[in-house]
Amino acid sequence: MRTATLVAGSATVNTTKVTANSRLLLTSQADGGEPGFLRISARSAGTSFTITSSSGTDTSTVARLIVESS
Numbered sequence: 001m002r003t004a005t006l007v008a009g010s011a012t013v014n015t016t017k018v019t020a021n022s023r024l025l026l027t028s029q030a031d032g033g034e035p036g037f038l039r040i041s042a043r044s045a046g047t048s049f050t051i052t053s054s055s056g057t058d059t060s061t062v063a064r065l066i067v068e069s070s
Helices: none
Strands: 002-005 010-014 022-030 038-044 048-053 061-068
Touching: 002 010, 022 038
Parallel strands: none
Antiparallel strands: 002 061, 010 048, 022 061, 038 048
16 A cells, blocks of 8 residues: 555556556545545556546545455
8 A cells, every 4th residue: 555645636656556457445644735536537557547536626645555356
């Protein structure tokens, strides 16, 4: 489990660990700005994924966990 900090409501996480079938779990660790609802808005297997908040001013620190589905 690692963290990412949102800038203007989003963060791109570079990682070779993400696959097309990965389950990505997110939870806020430290609220910043105007926190919103979190979602994965983009994914590139073996490269990266993007976390996006429903708030464009969200600067929260988000914990993320990648789990491979069976």
